[in-house]
């Protein structure tokens with residue numbers, strides 16, 4: 451057998467009482483694309499942090515090409531030849547691409563730009579080195595991050611959920627890049643929740659459950675159901691079919707909404723119209739950066755319309771364009787923002803206090819003071835009902851794994867029993883078992899009469915959930931399409947702004 455590039459033996463890491471990794475054995479072969487699979491909180495990110503030197507193991511050992519290795523920092527990992535592309539990019543908006551590279555690499559601008567171009571040609575990573583960061587799409591930004599790693603000539607590249615930020619067209623291109631890198635001798639560790647992607651890309655997979663390895667497999671030899679079973683330890687639940695719906699009352703209406711943002715990097719919206727009724731789910735499809743955040747802020751009340759703009763945004767029949775977020779919530783509106791650590795939760799606060807942020811109207815306050823036992827009970831209910839893996843309501847939001855925090859925030863907003871629920875990226879970073887549970891919950895609420903607006907980049911998710919789909923492209927919204935009479939390619943054409951086909955319009 452060839453010596454593995456990287457080997458871990460008996461590696462453990464705890465955070466207080468939580469054993470995030472327990473006795474992990476892992477071999478990464480040279481020239482392989484190796485997936486790390488596991489539910490939210492299974493310990494994937496912790497393991498990658500140990501391999502990249504961000505954290506050090508409590509027990510166990512690492513070896514590199516057969517020699518023992520201890521990593522005190524990411525800088526040391528990089529010197530050894532380990533690179534990591536993070537989910538959240540760390541690039542400066544106001545600088546050009548090559549200036550961003552120059553921050554971490556010595557060298558003259560012209561030389562660095564030339565090296566970038568040549569790496570770009572070799573690995574299908576074309577980006578203009580002189581372009582300003584803010585003008586680039588998410589896919590291009592990710593390419594810059596990858597190039598930045600490749601400039602240090604790594605032997606192992608770690609990618610943490612790289613496809614969750616990409617539109618479908620860019621995923622296949624990224625895979626081509628990764629295959630080329632593998633063929634030129636780079637090994638790749640690939641974290642993803644998308645089992646079909648793993649089956650098409652990876653030649654090995656290690657499965658984690660509750661911090662322990664439960665299997666090493668060749669993912670091409672198992673179907674997605676089998677992989678899911680290994681991950682969650684049981685079969686996947688089946689989707690809930692939507693019930694036929696009578697036409698309910700209008701809960702949200704946008705009428706010819708125009709919006710010109712002050713921020714030059716934001717996307718203006720033009721003549722956006724939509725109607726959402728009780729008992730319906732409306733999905734907004736589109737590649738991020740086409741006005742999603744601007745539209746979300748106008749609906750949530752984070753952005754208000756000017757004093758003279760009337761009759762553009764209605765909630766529960768009221769003109770709410772000038773109302774703030776709190777006033778809209780009082781009308782029965784609830785909102786799960788895309789940015790869960792920035793807007794959805796305060797990382798330093800406990801789950802109990804994070805529950806209070808939006809759930810205080812549920813009588814969790816008494817004479818202006820927090821009713822501690824009720825607030826705690828609310829957080830406990832949310833943790834139980836939404837399968838949030840955490841030691842309890844006193845845990846800080848920031849200590850939860852990404853997917854578990856998302857489950858908590860979605861649960862908190864649903865428990866408000868709103869008339870109108872707006873969810874941005876409902877299952878972003880959530881593992882497949884939990885994603886299915888969240889979708890089932892949304893369909894059940896729709897069947898019970900809730901009006902639900904969903905923004906998602908995942909077409910499959912929108913097809914599973916929505917009664918109607920509208921596509922946001924360059925700040926304009928397509929007409930509503932009846933989901934069951936529309937094909938994904940049709941939506942795809944609207945997504946890239948090419949002429950619409952024959953998708954059946956909703957009457």
Ligand SMILES: Nc1ncnc2c1ncn2[C@@H]1O[C@H](COP(=O)(O)OP(=O)(O)OP(=O)(O)O)[C@@H](O)[C@H]1O
Pocket residue numbers: 465468469470488489490491492493494495496497839840849850851852853854879881
């Ligand atoms: N800094 C920390 N402090 C306390 N607990 C932590 C910390 N980082 C991770 N944990 C805990 O360790 C466990 C493993 O978390 P980790 O982020 O590695 O999971 P994951 O598999 O990457 O999950 P996800 O798919 O949701 O990103 C979780 O229970 C998490 O709450």
